[in-house]
Amino acid sequence: MGNSVFNKKRRGKILSGRYRSSGKLSLELRVDIDGYRPVNKVSGDFFIARGKTRYVGSFISDIAKKPKIKSGNVIFEGKCKFTWNAQFSKIQVKIQRNPKKSTPRKATIQFLSEDGTLGGKYDCNFESNYFRTVQYEQDVEEGVKPFESYDTSSLEGGGPDRRLSVEVAFAEAGIEFQRMPSNIITSHREWEDEELRNLMKEHFSLLKDKPQWKVWLFVADKQERGSGRRGTMLNGEKRPRQGCVVFHNVIRGSKPVALREQLWTYIHELGHCFNLLHSHQKARADPTIMNRPSALSWMTFPEYYPDGSSEYWKKFTFQFDDEEIIHLRHGFRNDVIMGGNDCIGYKLESFDV
Ligand SMILES: [Zn+2]
Numbered sequence: 517m518g519n520s521v522f523n524k525k526r527r528g529k530i531l532s533g534r535y536r537s538s539g540k541l542s543l544e545l546r547v548d549i550d551g552y553r554p555v556n557k558v559s560g561d562f563f564i565a566r567g568k569t570r571y572v573g574s575f576i577s578d579i580a581k582k583p584k585i586k587s588g589n590v591i592f593e594g595k596c597k598f599t600w601n602a603q604f605s606k607i608q609v610k611i612q613r614n615p616k617k618s619t620p621r622k623a624t625i626q627f628l629s630e631d632g633t634l635g636g637k638y639d640c641n642f643e644s645n646y647f648r649t650v651q652y653e654q655d656v657e658e659g660v661k662p663f664e665s666y667d668t669s670s671l672e673g674g675g676p677d678r679r680l681s682v683e684v685a686f687a688e689a690g691i692e693f694q695r696m697p698s699n700i701i702t703s704h705r706e707w708e709d710e711e712l713r714n715l716m717k718e719h720f721s722l723l724k725d726k727p728q729w730k731v732w733l734f735v736a737d738k739q740e741r742g743s744g745r746r747g748t749m750l751n752g753e754k755r756p757r758q759g760c761v762v763f764h765n766v767i768r769g770s771k772p773v774a775l776r777e778q779l780w781t782y783i784h785e786l787g788h789c790f791n792l793l794h795s796h797q798k799a800r801a802d803p804t805i806m807n808r809p810s811a812l813s814w815m816t817f818p819e820y821y822p823d824g825s826s827e828y829w830k831k832f833t834f835q836f837d838d839e840e841i842i843h844l845r846h847g848f849r850n851d852v853i854m855g856g857n858d859c860i861g862y863k864l865e866s867f868d869v
Pocket residue numbers: 784785788794867868869
């Protein structure tokens with residue numbers, strides 16, 4: 517993966533990532549034109565700092581033409597879709613190619629109206645090669661051995677050989693997972709849904725009644741009535757998608773097949789926390805989109821893959837599909853952030869297996 521965000525040598529040359537402006541109305545700008553799996557989009561979230569910082573709205577734009585290089589800058593244009601009815605919907609973005617080592621790379625975004633009237637302009641400093649950063653708290657039921665990593669070369673499969681953990685799998689999608697301290701939770705015979713929701717309230721140290729880039733995963737043993745579910749997403753008391761559970765009695769083991777199953781389950785459930793739907797149920801989104809049952813994605817159930825699960829595992833490259841990558845990196849903030857908008861259409865957990 518010479519093109520990966522993990523390649524430290526190349527990292528400094530990659531323009532893609534997250535930039536931020538300061539001031540009363542500030543912008544988090546995400547540029548996605550090079551680096552690992554670029555999707556040629558620019559997106560951003562606006563915040564207003566008045567006392568405490570408040571989220572205002574988001575935009576997303578395709579990049580219209582191939583970027584130009586002029587006087588040491590990469591320049592490109594686009595037309596945005598906003599969360600509000602915006603008059604200045606065109607953008608011109610300028611990014612320094614080779615900034616001085618002592619200063620952060622700068623990106624400037626100029627908003628314009630259709631007739632070229634200048635709107636807001638934001639000077640943003642480079643912050644990270646990741647598009648979004650999430651704090652990850654993984655609490656573990658006493659006596660259960662949580663998943664650590666899976667080496668994709670251990671079984672026949674698609675994609676390059678590599679060792680994947682939760683952090684690495686999300687890093688490949690451009691999302692940084694920062695692991696927070698973990699709690700051990702007293703063992704329990706079987707967990708009921710209601711108990712799991714209360715458990716999240718009690719043990720998820722970072723939980724707040726607001727949208728935030730913080731997610732909880734509980735490594736549990738058994739669900740009530742041995743439902744056979746590998747995991748489930750959890751809503752908070754008032755807000756959706758704040759955490760999830762994985763059940764190790766269904767996926768336990770240290771053999772490659774078990775580790776692969778654990779990896780899939782952890783990433784799949786966390787994917788729901790980012791508001792991703794199952795590949796065969798994408799049409800339930802509002803507004804609706806096409807189902808993609810053949811998608812080679814973490815959100816595809818191997819057993820529902822049209823050619824069967826063994827074909828799925830042969831071809832799966834251990835990644836989200838392109839549309840999901842766009843959602844994770846550039847979706848409007850409240851459609852993606854944990855505790856944001858309610859799951860599109862209905863509660864995801866009700867049809868999870
Ligand atoms: Zn699911």
